[in-house]
Amino acid sequence: MANTFRTRLVNPRLGTYFGIFSSLLVALFLVLLILETLGTSDVFLRLGVLSVPLVLFAVIAISSFTRESGEYFAAGRRVPSAYSGLVLAISAIGGTGILAWTGLFFLNGFDAWCIFLGINTGLVVMGVGVAPYIRKTGAYTVPTFLARRFQSRLLRVTAASVFVVPMLLILTAELGMGLWAAGLLVDLSPLVLAAILTVVIILTVGFGGMRGLGWVGTAQAITVLIAIVVLAAMIGVVATNFPLSQFSYGPVLRAVGRLEVAQQIPIHKVSAFTFGLAGQGLEEVTRRFATPYGSVGPASFALATLSIAAGVAASPWLLPRNGTTVGVYEARKSLGWAIFFVGLVTLTLSALAVFMRDIVMQELVGRTAGDLPSWFLTLREKGLMDVHSQTGALSMMNFSFKRDGVLLALPLASGFPAIIGYTVLIAAIAASLAAASATIYAIATLLSEDIFNGLRWDPPADPFRLGVARIMSVVVMFLGIAFVAVVKTDPLQLFLWATGITSAAAFPIVILSIWWKRLTAAGAVASILTGFTIAVLAILARELVWLPLPSALLGVTGVLPAFIVAIIVSKLTPIPSKDVLEQVRDARVPGGETVYDRELRLHRLQKNASKS
Amino acid sequence: MLEREERKPYWRHTKLQMLASLVPFILLIVVLPLYAQELNSNKFLGFPLGYFLAGHGLWLMAIFTLATFVNRQDAIDHWHGANEDM
Numbered sequence: 001m002a003n004t005f006r007t008r009l010v011n012p013r014l015g016t017y018f019g020i021f022s023s024l025l026v027a028l029f030l031v032l033l034i035l036e037t038l039g040t041s042d043v044f045l046r047l048g049v050l051s052v053p054l055v056l057f058a059v060i061a062i063s064s065f066t067r068e069s070g071e072y073f074a075a076g077r078r079v080p081s082a083y084s085g086l087v088l089a090i091s092a093i094g095g096t097g098i099l100a101w102t103g104l105f106f107l108n109g110f111d112a113w114c115i116f117l118g119i120n121t122g123l124v125v126m127g128v129g130v131a132p133y134i135r136k137t138g139a140y141t142v143p144t145f146l147a148r149r150f151q152s153r154l155l156r157v158t159a160a161s162v163f164v165v166p167m168l169l170i171l172t173a174e175l176g177m178g179l180w181a182a183g184l185l186v187d188l189s190p191l192v193l194a195a196i197l198t199v200v201i202i203l204t205v206g207f208g209g210m211r212g213l214g215w216v217g218t219a220q221a222i223t224v225l226i227a228i229v230v231l232a233a234m235i236g237v238v239a240t241n242f243p244l245s246q247f248s249y250g251p252v253l254r255a256v257g258r259l260e261v262a263q264q265i266p267i268h269k270v271s272a273f274t275f276g277l278a279g280q281g282l283e284e285v286t287r288r289f290a291t292p293y294g295s296v297g298p299a300s301f302a303l304a305t306l307s308i309a310a311g312v313a314a315s316p317w318l319l320p321r322n323g324t325t326v327g328v329y330e331a332r333k334s335l336g337w338a339i340f341f342v343g344l345v346t347l348t349l350s351a352l353a354v355f356m357r358d359i360v361m362q363e364l365v366g367r368t369a370g371d372l373p374s375w376f377l378t379l380r381e382k383g384l385m386d387v388h389s390q391t392g393a394l395s396m397m398n399f400s401f402k403r404d405g406v407l408l409a410l411p412l413a414s415g416f417p418a419i420i421g422y423t424v425l426i427a428a429i430a431a432s433l434a435a436a437s438a439t440i441y442a443i444a445t446l447l448s449e450d451i452f453n454g455l456r457w458d459p460p461a462d463p464f465r466l467g468v469a470r471i472m473s474v475v476v477m478f479l480g481i482a483f484v485a486v487v488k489t490d491p492l493q494l495f496l497w498a499t500g501i502t503s504a505a506a507f508p509i510v511i512l513s514i515w516w517k518r519l520t521a522a523g524a525v526a527s528i529l530t531g532f533t534i535a536v537l538a539i540l541a542r543e544l545v546w547l548p549l550p551s552a553l554l555g556v557t558g559v560l561p562a563f564i565v566a567i568i569v570s571k572l573t574p575i576p577s578k579d580v581l582e583q584v585r586d587a588r589v590p591g592g593e594t595v596y597d598r599e600l601r602l603h604r605l606q607k608n609a610s611k612s
Numbered sequence: 613m614l615e616r617e618e619r620k621p622y623w624r625h626t627k628l629q630m631l632a633s634l635v636p637f638i639l640l641i642v643v644l645p646l647y648a649q650e651l652n653s654n655k656f657l658g659f660p661l662g663y664f665l666a667g668h669g670l671w672l673m674a675i676f677t678l679a680t681f682v683n684r685q686d687a688i689d690h691w692h693g694a695n696e697d698m
Contacts, residue, residue, distance in 0.1 A: 250658025
């Protein structure tokens with residue numbers, strides 16, 4: 001509403017609610033810590049760490065239930081920018097980020113920054129060039145935005161069909177990572193764990209839609225922040241005498257550098273297009289931490305950054321979050337918050353990786369195979385670490401580490417109580433749930449709004465509309481579980497493929513549709529199909545035959561052709577109609593009512609008038 | 613309320629602001645890591661400088677870029693009367 005004060009729209013008790021949630025979580029961890037010192041059984045502690053946060057998430061999800069489409073698809077457009085940014089950040093990071101990035105920093109050092117820089121840049125581009133305009137149009141999905149911008153149903157269905165593919169990759173990655181972390185936390189069968197996660201996700205997405213995602217996502221993000229920031233503060237105080245270890249681990253990093261020289265870890269320089277980030281298996285530490293381009297070449301580093309950036313900036317699973325903010329100004333601000341939180345989490349993970357390297361180099365290197373500490377033996381039993389040599393003093397090269405297990409290894413290696421390790425796992429599960437829920441919501445909305453109801457401009461009545469969306473979320477959830485059972489690819493690889501495909505299929509068209517008025521519907525359809533086809537064929541071709549680039553970076557090769565095709569086809573087709581141009585002008589100006597909301601309001605008025 | 617004759621100047625101003633925000637930042641993101649090794653011989657807060665700038669530095673730069681963009685774009689909106697009337 002144009003004449004409503006924005007402060008009135010926001011629930012003033014949000015801070016109180018999430019303060020209570022945070023206190024409950026901290027109290028839970030402290031109680032379990034006390035129980036651990038009193039000798040309570042480990043199974044009980046593990047179940048407590050898993051079940052209580054999940055029950056809290058489920059309660060928040062149930063209390064977010066709604067029957068109104070404005071609430072289900074846009075959380076009533078009254079989410080404050082900091083909360084929106086927090087959920088956006090945790091959905092972009094996901095469980096893959098929490099577990100894999102720590103391992104990448106530990107194993108690849110400097111070269112792992114390319115993923116963070118990609119997401120960071122993607123969020124900046126989204127905030128400056130995409131989000132404010134998507135927010136002004138108010139479309140619930142990216143294909144709806146494109147369809148209304150070009151007044152083309154063909155474009156709507158094409159975009160929806162194409163955008164589902166990268167989102168399914170992200171969903172598979174996040175569910176896979178969440179299940180893996182849950183399997184490490186409790187000794188239950190994968191089927192039972194899948195059922196538990198399914199219930200939480202279906203309650204989150206099916207009951208409240210975007211509203212549920214917003215509030216449960218905030219709780220999940222708080223869980224992640226508490227777990228990893230507290231861990232970093234504890235180790236920071238011990239190692240650097242300063243709790244903000246994100247900014248004080250420099251001396252530890254330099255000490256690691258001196259140990260690397262002493263232990264003769266060589267300086268590697270790989271060729272420009274090498275992309276050798278650690279995979280899911282056990283890998284040795286063969287690179288120095290702060291030395292760049294030991295496993296990723298300079299060209300691949302830049303290409304990976306830009307590919308991830310383009311994929312994130314136009315990601316159909318993250319962009320709908322901007323529709324929940326109070327206005328265009330808040331949508332811009334929420335991206336600033338998202339960058340802040342993504343950076344905070346990544347810097348924390350990089351600090352934890354440096355601390356882990358320090359511990360490994362000080363406590364493992366130089367020992368004999370029969371003299372290894374108990375924490376190492378525990379982690380070896382779990383398959384998270386291994387030692388190759390059985391004779392003589394061990395060097396760094398004699399050890400191998402599982403990328404995704406490094407974060408879990410740190411609290412154990414630091415000698416902290418077991419509960420700290422379990423909180424790290426629940427953080428990874430919470431992040432996976434947040435990212436998986438956001439993706440399931442995005443796919444389900446896309447299927448219900450753009451495919452099932454996509455051929456009609458006027459939306460159906462709320463009960464039917466929400467019913468379809470809820471059913472789709474259940475269908476997509478089971479589809480995701482089926483994919484996890486069949487696809488055994490590395491989650492990080494899936495993430496890189498997804499951002500690569502999105503960069504080629506979605507980025508050119510999302511950017512041009514806002515910044516180039518002359519773009520036509522035919523140009524948009526041709527561009528989406530060109531970008532998607534080139535990206536997918538290049539990735540498949542790399543898997544079958546030799547190509548100069550790794551498949552993780554091949555998706556981005558479709559970006560330039562997609563831009564060129566969009567421009568050429570648009571120039572060859574007639575200038576868009578006055579109505580279309582008026583839509584673009586409207587979307588470019590922050591002032592005035594949200595375009596989609598105004599259309600719905602007028603539609604309702606017309607309907608009421610025709611009834612009476 | 614944005615007047616009809618203000619549309620073009622508003623959009624020109626907005627485009628310039630977008631370019632001013634994005635171009636230097638993207639250039640920095642691509643170029644700075646290339647010089648990380650050379651910069652690593654210097655220290656800042658105990659960190660090798662190249663490492664610090666590529667991680668912490670570019671993060672702070674991103675926050676600065678977006679904060680200035682939000683501030684400047686809001687000023688542009690108000691100047692041309694294109695701001696939200698809430």
